[in-house]
Amino acid sequence: MPDAPETILNVNDNEAGRYATTRILHRAGFKVIEAGTGGEALQIAREDLPPLVIIDIGLPDMSGIEVCRRLKADPVTASTMVLQMSATNIAVIDRVNSLSAGADSFLVEPVEPEELEAVSRALLRLHRSESALRRSLAERELLLKEVNHRVKNSLQLVLSMLSLQGHRFKEPETRELFTKAISRVTAIAAIHERLYQDADPLTVEMHTYLTGLCAELVRASGMEENAQASLQIEVEEMRLPTEHGVAVALVVNELVMNALKHAQPASGPAIISVRLMRHGTGQVRLTVADNGATPEQSSSEVTGLGTQLIRMLARQLNGTVGIDRADGTYAVHVTFPLQSPVSWRPPY
Amino acid sequence: MAATVLIVEDQMLIAWHLSDLVEGAGHRVLAIARDPAEAMEAASRHRLDFALMDIRLHGGTSGLEAARMLFECWGVRSIYISANLDPATRAQAEQLQALGFVGKPFLPAELIAAIERAVKAL
Numbered sequence: 001m002p003d004a005p006e007t008i009l010n011v012n013d014n015e016a017g018r019y020a021t022t023r024i025l026h027r028a029g030f031k032v033i034e035a036g037t038g039g040e041a042l043q044i045a046r047e048d049l050p051p052l053v054i055i056d057i058g059l060p061d062m063s064g065i066e067v068c069r070r071l072k073a074d075p076v077t078a079s080t081m082v083l084q085m086s087a088t089n090i091a092v093i094d095r096v097n098s099l100s101a102g103a104d105s106f107l108v109e110p111v112e113p114e115e116l117e118a119v120s121r122a123l124l125r126l127h128r129s130e131s132a133l134r135r136s137l138a139e140r141e142l143l144l145k146e147v148n149h150r151v152k153n154s155l156q157l158v159l160s161m162l163s164l165q166g167h168r169f170k171e172p173e174t175r176e177l178f179t180k181a182i183s184r185v186t187a188i189a190a191i192h193e194r195l196y197q198d199a200d201p202l203t204v205e206m207h208t209y210l211t212g213l214c215a216e217l218v219r220a221s222g223m224e225e226n227a228q229a230s231l232q233i234e235v236e237e238m239r240l241p242t243e244h245g246v247a248v249a250l251v252v253n254e255l256v257m258n259a260l261k262h263a264q265p266a267s268g269p270a271i272i273s274v275r276l277m278r279h280g281t282g283q284v285r286l287t288v289a290d291n292g293a294t295p296e297q298s299s300s301e302v303t304g305l306g307t308q309l310i311r312m313l314a315r316q317l318n319g320t321v322g323i324d325r326a327d328g329t330y331a332v333h334v335t336f337p338l339q340s341p342v343s344w345r346p347p348y
Numbered sequence: 349m350a351a352t353v354l355i356v357e358d359q360m361l362i363a364w365h366l367s368d369l370v371e372g373a374g375h376r377v378l379a380i381a382r383d384p385a386e387a388m389e390a391a392s393r394h395r396l397d398f399a400l401m402d403i404r405l406h407g408g409t410s411g412l413e414a415a416r417m418l419f420e421c422w423g424v425r426s427i428y429i430s431a432n433l434d435p436a437t438r439a440q441a442e443q444l445q446a447l448g449f450v451g452k453p454f455l456p457a458e459l460i461a462a463i464e465r466a467v468k469a470l
Contacts, residue, residue, distance in 0.1 A: 152432075152451075160364070164364060212457070216455040216456060
């Protein structure tokens, strides 16, 4: 039992009835506040936040059922327990309506003092355990937010550290190796910036994710968009499970990085296109193409670690890799089944 | 136009990285501050076009508080860079005529785009 007596708001316009109830509750050791109208009750409930309100069903300004409905609809008082009382022997439908409106229990008068006390204690007990659950949930949410903050901050530190290091190399080969490493880590880290503020943290919306990454690839390559290279991004509205989203982003990263480096068309800027579209039934196709290929050679072919990464990531997506060469265009596509994401909804 | 920029960030590695990016984009970083007091001190010594503002600062101080003081005393507005840009934070920043928002971990291209938009809006 808590040390301070718990407060109950007793709402009844009939003075004799109100007095009788207050007397029983006082004797049981509760602190009682009284109200004679629905309006008064709503105001007191909002200001004093009593854990339990006992409401007579017939009030002069509004019905007890309406008082209950408004208490439960107001976020400030929604957790208040409501015990509906009726002095008359009312129809079953009214009792059902009371409970439907959110009342936690119902008593018909005349009521034995022991029963009123026992029901009040049961409702207060329920209120205490609900409050404890709510507090614990709020603490967990705060903790989760804090952990997310630290994860994102640590990823930022990793990226900043790599960038600071990378800028200090003079040799072009070392610089390029570092740029590639940074770019790969960026593709993985960038997803975190997009996950938690979203309604659904287990999936990622691909359009903003890929658009942001591609803009960064152009910047890091030192090519100015529209001048030396033009990037066309066409991503169908879709959300992918996080692990698939990261795999797709890493494939895009390898192919675009490579195209930016090697695609050198005979005339005009390099045009690189990134497409992610639904393909047939339940499939998705990622295509990265550029206009850098000549009939004799495909200069923008990915080699080394890049090729291996793409093969492994395609396997992780349960997908297949294909290559098309036509009309000076070199295109790589990865086709994989669209896994319906496990959706996450807040549990309240 | 080369803008004059104050970086308010308590993690020195990130501040340094930000400083590299701002200068790489052709602007000038006049100071790095770790908390609201250092930010105000820097603002009293330099004429600043805007600040890059982290939300959580040294010793539990608030970037929003630093931004409010910079804005009210010197009319200096901020681009907010944080790992937690929730709607409440954004709403408070909007009241200080926020120049932009960039989430952490940031993409340098997004940061630079936000800086260029800010320079145009000044």
